[in-house]
Amino acid sequence: MLHTDTSKPADAALHVLQTIYGYDAFRNQQAEIVDHLVNGGDALVLMPTGGGKSLCFQVPALVREGTAIVVSPLIALMQDQVMALRQNGIRASFLNSSQTAMEVNGVETALMNGDLDLLYVAPERLMMPRMLDLLSRAPLALFAIDEAHCVSQWGHDFRPEYIKLSILHERFPDIPRIALTATADGTTQREIIERLSLQEARVFNDGFDRPNIRYRITENQGNAREQLLRFILNEHEGEAGIVYCLSRKRVDEVAQWLSTKGMTALPYHAGLGNEMRQQHQERFLREDGVIIVATIAFGMGIDKPDVRFVAHLNLPKSIEAYYQETGRAGRDGLPADAWMAYGLQDVITLRQMQGNSTAEEGRKRLEQHKLDAMLGLCELATCRRQALLRYFDDNLDHPCGNCDNCLTPPETWDATVAAQKALSCVYRTGQRFGVSYLVDVLLGKEQDRISQFGHDKISTYGIGTELNSTEWRTLYRQIIARGLLHIDVEGHGSVQLTDTARPVLKGEEQLTLRKMAKISKKSQGRKTRTFSGAANNTLWDALRDHRKILATEQSIPAYMIFHDATLAEMTERQPQNLEQLGRISGIGERKLEAYGQGFLDIILATAGSDNDQNDGINDTAANSISLLKQGKSPEDIASERKLSTNTIYAHLCQGIANGELALSDVISLNETQIKEIQFAFELSEDGKMKGVFEALDGEYDYNILKAIKVSLSI
Ligand code: ADP
Numbered sequence: 074m075l076h077t078d079t080s081k082p083a084d085a086a087l088h089v090l091q092t093i094y095g096y097d098a099f100r101n102q103q104a105e106i107v108d109h110l111v112n113g114g115d116a117l118v119l120m121p122t123g124g125g126k127s128l129c130f131q132v133p134a135l136v137r138e139g140t141a142i143v144v145s146p147l148i149a150l151m152q153d154q155v156m157a158l159r160q161n162g163i164r165a166s167f168l169n170s171s172q173t174a175m176e177v178n179g180v181e182t183a184l185m186n187g188d189l190d191l192l193y194v195a196p197e198r199l200m201m202p203r204m205l206d207l208l209s210r211a212p213l214a215l216f217a218i219d220e221a222h223c224v225s226q227w228g229h230d231f232r233p234e235y236i237k238l239s240i241l242h243e244r245f246p247d248i249p250r251i252a253l254t255a256t257a258d259g260t261t262q263r264e265i266i267e268r269l270s271l272q273e274a275r276v277f278n279d280g281f282d283r284p285n286i287r288y289r290i291t292e293n294q295g296n297a298r299e300q301l302l303r304f305i306l307n308e309h310e311g312e313a314g315i316v317y318c319l320s321r322k323r324v325d326e327v328a329q330w331l332s333t334k335g336m337t338a339l340p341y342h343a344g345l346g347n348e349m350r351q352q353h354q355e356r357f358l359r360e361d362g363v364i365i366v367a368t369i370a371f372g373m374g375i376d377k378p379d380v381r382f383v384a385h386l387n388l389p390k391s392i393e394a395y396y397q398e399t400g401r402a403g404r405d406g407l408p409a410d411a412w413m414a415y416g417l418q419d420v421i422t423l424r425q426m427q428g429n430s431t432a433e434e435g436r437k438r439l440e441q442h443k444l445d446a447m448l449g450l451c452e453l454a455t456c457r458r459q460a461l462l463r464y465f466d467d468n469l470d471h472p473c474g475n476c477d478n479c480l481t482p483p484e485t486w487d488a489t490v491a492a493q494k495a496l497s498c499v500y501r502t503g504q505r506f507g508v509s510y511l512v513d514v515l516l517g518k519e520q521d522r523i524s525q526f527g528h529d530k531i532s533t534y535g536i537g538t539e540l541n542s543t544e545w546r547t548l549y550r551q552i553i554a555r556g557l558l559h560i561d562v563e564g565h566g567s568v569q570l571t572d573t574a575r576p577v578l579k580g581e582e583q584l585t586l587r588k589m590a591k592i593s594k595k596s597q598g599r600k601t602r603t604f605s606g607a608a609n610n611t612l613w614d615a616l617r618d619h620r621k622i623l624a625t626e627q628s629i630p631a632y633m634i635f636h637d638a639t640l641a642e643m644t645e646r647q648p649q650n651l652e653q654l655g656r657i658s659g660i661g662e663r664k665l666e667a668y669g670q671g672f673l674d675i676i677l678a679t680a681g682s683d684n685d686q687n688d689g690i691n692d693t694a695a696n697s698i699s700l701l702k703q704g705k706s707p708e709d710i711a712s713e714r715k716l717s718t719n720t721i722y723a724h725l726c727q728g729i730a731n732g733e734l735a736l737s738d739v740i741s742l743n744e745t746q747i748k749e750i751q752f753a754f755e756l757s758e759d760g761k762m763k764g765v766f767e768a769l770d771g772e773y774d775y776n777i778l779k780a781i782k783v784s785l786s787i
Pocket residue numbers: 096097098099100103120121122123124125126127128376378404405636
């Protein structure tokens with residue numbers, strides 16, 4: 074126990090928050106939860122990822138007498154959590170199967186002596202009679218059960234050992250327990266309460282919203298890989314992200330392909346062997362800007378705060394899975410993207426997998442229901458966040474303004490007649506064919522196969538020429554997603570009518586569908602990197618470099634030294650002494666002592682240096698640059714100096730190259746236009762002006778292209 078000098082528990086908790094963590098105040102319900110636990114109550118905490126769950130048990134652990142036992146499902150990540158705590162001077166340890174007998178002994182002794190604030194234990198370890206026995210003799214502060222949704226048998230993260238955790242209530246009735254999760258629909262919440270015997274616990278529901286995550290679900294237009302590349306290059310170049318794929322083969326292929334495009338992309342799946350998987354995960358956590366391409370087996374418990382995007386090249390099986398996976402983006406609260414490309418084949422594959430499942434009926438129905446909800450989310454034309462939150466019984470009473478449907482509302486159309494054609498074509502061909510064949514019949518293609526079956530004689534042959542084949546495939550996808558068609562389970566992909574199709578076929582029900590998105594070169598997003606463009610780039614970079622050196626020395630991820638947000642605040646406020654530095658959020662007593670002087674020295678030495686760079690520029694260029702800074706346009710400068718506009722731009726490009734001018738000083742395009750041009754350069758084989766000029770349909774002047782090219786190469 075630390076800091077007993079404050080009399081009331083609430084004061085003690087705030088004192089811990091400020092001195093140990095360096096944070097000013099509790100967020101949302103944190104204070105109440107902490108207070109409740111400190112006073113011995115049980116709690117179930119539902120809080121979104123990044124909401125600050127850890128402090129809810131860590132602070133009480135420090136305020137209450139004895140050790141807090143933290144049950145966490147992933148052994149591999151315990152070490153990271155413990156290291157992060159130790160950075161703040163907190164006495165934390167873990168027990169797992171990777172330790173030697175001597176190490177285990179040391180930890181157990183510390184526990185018995187009351188020398189630990191927190192002890193992380195895997196559930197299977199906790200349940201061992203010897204461990205329980207040990208605990209019954211140790212001074213305990215509380216039990217924290219992290220990722221409590223693992224107790225749910227229907228969930229995708231089910232861990233059988235979690236069910237046995239109810240024993241804690243029986244063996245230690247007087248020790249407070251706190252269960253925490255970021256994903257639990259109503260059913261799962263009830264399951265947690267029942268299985269962990271938390272009937273008496275107070276439920277704290279902070280909702281599930283992750284306002285900093287922008288949700289986007291796009292159609293796989295047959296080139297999902299390229300769509301992904303475009304998305305990364307446009308919005309997240311050099312940033313950390315996770316790409317999910319369904320199969321190992323696809324993971325390897327996509328990782329390989331992204332690597333050929335100059336990215337650090339590492340595969341992660343069960344087929345890689347433990348050592349390589351571990352190594353890739355470490356690199357993802359420790360290096361900047363690594364992309365992990367993974368099957369869904371990657372990510373639970375990943376605490377990396379600066380994952381800027383999560384991309385899905387597959388369709389998750391449920392909204393819970395989607396929410397859990399996308400939730401790994403932006404834990405630090407800064408803008409992040411959840412991006413997905415999905416298409417007809419995804420729907421077919423998942424439906425078939427379900428059809429072939431040997432699970433019992435009740436479970437099959439539930440899985441079916443969950444997939445339907447996921448498909449519904451994909452085909453939605455209104456706010457995605459509202460729908461997501463509604464699924465978790467959480468209400469958002471206005472559209473969010475930060476999802477694709479809010480930002481660019483999709484057009485919808487009355488698809489009743491087209492759907493009738495599509496459905497009756499299924500019927501007329503005997504409900505034995507797949508979508509590709511059906512589309513060919515609708516379009517009246519001349520094919521031997523069609524004539525052999527005599528389908529060139531049926532009434533739906535050639536009646537669908539008003540749509541092209543991509544549009545028909547989209548339509549089929551949409552009506553399959555809505556359950557109007559059923560996919561056969563044998564795996565041939567043939568479709569059959571369901572009862573739901575009848576009212577549409579008979580014209581009793583109208584069908585409104587979203588229009589296929591136009592393929593657009595323009596990016597819908599924005600660069601989410603928030604700080605690298607901060608006022609003082611030199612200082613920002615110097616601070617990051619210093620952080621990296623410290624992290625490497627200790628073999629820990631850079632964010633454990635300080636988060637980006639803390640460095641950004643240093644850049645902005647430029648504290649002049651240790652006392653001022655200590656007031657920055659995220660700098661507690663221990664870190665101030667360990668790292669304060671080092672960072673302060675850099676701030677004092679580097680600050681302001683951005684203002685005096687003028688090297689390497691000849692006088693005539695410097696003259697043009699200074700006229701621009703006086704507010705004159707390049708054209709004005711040209712006529713004033715009796716030089717050509719091209720020459721002036723060449724001068725200004727020198728200014729961009731040496732950092733004296735920002736791109737936006739020289740050209741006045743919006744971000745989307747700039748991105749479009751940058752992308753054209755990235756796609757061009759040789760980077761030559763002419764090719765890029767033509768690729769952009771001559772829309773932009775050569776001088777503009779030059780300026781952007783220069784800005785890309787610095
Ligand atoms: P969760 O476990 O809910 O995903 P974390 O506990 O990892 O979230 O917290 C997310 C981030 O927010 C962490 O970087 C944490 O240090 C920070 N944080 C949590 N509570 C506060 C607070 N009261 N003030 C400032 N930062 C906080």
